[in-house]
Amino acid sequence: MKIKFLGATRQVTGSSYFLDGGGVKILVDCGLFQERDYFHRNWEDFPVPPDQIRYLLLTHVHLDHCGLVPKLVKEGFAGDILLTPASKELFPIVVLDSARMQEEDVAFKKERHDREGRKGSYPEMPLYTIQDAEKCFPLLKDVPYEEFLPLSDQVKVCFHDAGHILGSAMIEIVVQDENGPRNIIFSGDIGQWDKPLLGNPSVFDRADYVVMESTYGDRNHGSSQDIDDKLCKVVNDTVKAGGNVLIPTFAVERAQELLYHFNRLARADRIPYVVTFLDSPMAVEITKVFEQCKKYFDKETQELFKDGQSPFNFPSLKLVESVEASKAINPIKESAIIMAGSGMITGGRIKHHLVKEITRPESTLLFVGYQAVGTLGRQILDGVSPVRILGQSYPVRMKIEKIDGFSAHADMNDLQRWLSSFKSPPKHVFLIHGEEKSILSLEDYLHSKGGWEVSAPIYMEEYDL
Ligand SMILES: [Zn+2]
Numbered sequence: 202m203k204i205k206f207l208g209a210t211r212q213v214t215g216s217s218y219f220l221d222g223g224g225v226k227i228l229v230d231c232g233l234f235q236e237r238d239y240f241h242r243n244w245e246d247f248p249v250p251p252d253q254i255r256y257l258l259l260t261h262v263h264l265d266h267c268g269l270v271p272k273l274v275k276e277g278f279a280g281d282i283l284l285t286p287a288s289k290e291l292f293p294i295v296v297l298d299s300a301r302m303q304e305e306d307v308a309f310k311k312e313r314h315d316r317e318g319r320k321g322s323y324p325e326m327p328l329y330t331i332q333d334a335e336k337c338f339p340l341l342k343d344v345p346y347e348e349f350l351p352l353s354d355q356v357k358v359c360f361h362d363a364g365h366i367l368g369s370a371m372i373e374i375v376v377q378d379e380n381g382p383r384n385i386i387f388s389g390d391i392g393q394w395d396k397p398l399l400g401n402p403s404v405f406d407r408a409d410y411v412v413m414e415s416t417y418g419d420r421n422h423g424s425s426q427d428i429d430d431k432l433c434k435v436v437n438d439t440v441k442a443g444g445n446v447l448i449p450t451f452a453v454e455r456a457q458e459l460l461y462h463f464n465r466l467a468r469a470d471r472i473p474y475v476v477t478f479l480d481s482p483m484a485v486e487i488t489k490v491f492e493q494c495k496k497y498f499d500k501e502t503q504e505l506f507k508d509g510q511s512p513f514n515f516p517s518l519k520l521v522e523s524v525e526a527s528k529a530i531n532p533i534k535e536s537a538i539i540m541a542g543s544g545m546i547t548g549g550r551i552k553h554h555l556v557k558e559i560t561r562p563e564s565t566l567l568f569v570g571y572q573a574v575g576t577l578g579r580q581i582l583d584g585v586s587p588v589r590i591l592g593q594s595y596p597v598r599m600k601i602e603k604i605d606g607f608s609a610h611a612d613m614n615d616l617q618r619w620l621s622s623f624k625s626p627p628k629h630v631f632l633i634h635g636e637e638k639s640i641l642s643l644e645d646y647l648h649s650k651g652g653w654e655v656s657a658p659i660y661m662e663e664y665d666l
Contacts, residue, residue, distance in 0.1 A: 202220060203220070203664070204666055205249070205662070206662050208309035208609075209633045209634040211635075214233065214235040214498075215232045223378050225255050227254070229374075230266045232268055235265055237575055243269065244323055246276075251273045252279065254280055256282075256295045256358075257282045261390060262284075263295075266390070268299055269328070270296060275329055278340075279340070282340045290490045290553075291368055291490055292337075295471045296337060296485070300330055301328070302542070304327045304330060305555045306327075324656055332397045344360050346360050346370070347361065357374070359373045362402070364392030364400050364401050365399075367497060367498075370387060382412055383410065385411075387528065388412065391610070392611060394416070399497075400499050404619060410628060410629050413631065413632055413633030414614075417550070417613055419638050419642035420637030421614055422505070423605055426478070429471070432472070436601075439563070439600075442563040442564075446537075446539070446564070447539050447558050447599075449546050449568065450542060452544075458607065461512050467517075476536075477540070478538070480540065481532060481540070483520070484521045488511070492511060525550050531557070544578070545573055546576060547578075553591070559588075564604055565600040566599050568582055577589075584597075592630045617646060626652045628654065
């Protein structure tokens, strides 16, 4: 069995790993590259001819793990896309939104470039269209957690709960060939322990090979109590100043998680019932899926549903679906909370809101998710000013705040805890999905434990398993 690393190598986005052996060719994840320096890879031919791949296994439906699937299908992949039942519900919503967002962004960019008489660095067309995205749906096959499914005579796969977002999985592949049995565990994105909504990440006693994410390999998040305190402070201070709170959100999970917190805080009278716009066409659909998928949440959340209430809804919540309704959001008179995508301000409606708010010192831009190097979100977080938004330069005058503990990702302690579950060191650990310093920190940790073989593959590197 060979493994080839096709993305998220010493950077965070574009997760994709190709396995060849045991009579079958498998791709694990097919993610979009979202860091500016790697955008070009989205446009290049796939390193492996898509029509030769038999199975695509998806860990979860974040775009950096599944955002290139429609392109893979468009370019010839016709095998099965295996994913968990909740991911199967979420996947169509997520990729349709991605296609729509790309179509909108391209139209906007083209208009601007035409006006300015210049050309952009990439083709002025979406990577894939809504029709392309729809062609993926017949290929989706759901696999329940904790059940082994044969992929060939010699290879089988099992999905384990990753506790990262609804439907997220760690993928275990077992190979039984002339070299004996081996298992490979793809951690996917690892969630946090004891977090609201989801169960804890799965852990393993043993593995031969581990392909492990390292996003927060070098730092820890704040505690959950800090999240509530910080949210209250940001909302109350901004309302007092007469501004708006703008939150770039990942539409899946983070948006619902915020709703859950705002709902709880308002009920406890810690914040007022501020008009809250969830400005994403996915919002209603995703909330429906969350309600259908009650059984995948932790016990406490299931209890909340039992009272006949949705933990994701409250009276001052406004769900915004159409572009017209989005443009009409202009809450200058009364303070509002506005949540919109994309989560790293790489595209989507958040940019249009930001244009209105960025020069208002009374408003706050609140980051609640990871901001990859090279994204507009990261620039602003790093204090860059002025910044370029939708082709124009703006000084950053609004307040910038961030809450780390919201992350759906394990932090340094969690990653070390996950590794500690292995009773003996695997033959090899491959560290992926992290910036260099995070990877180095995890590498150091594993070396300090003694007996662990670790490497951080580079793009297109191949290993024998
Ligand atoms: Zn993720």
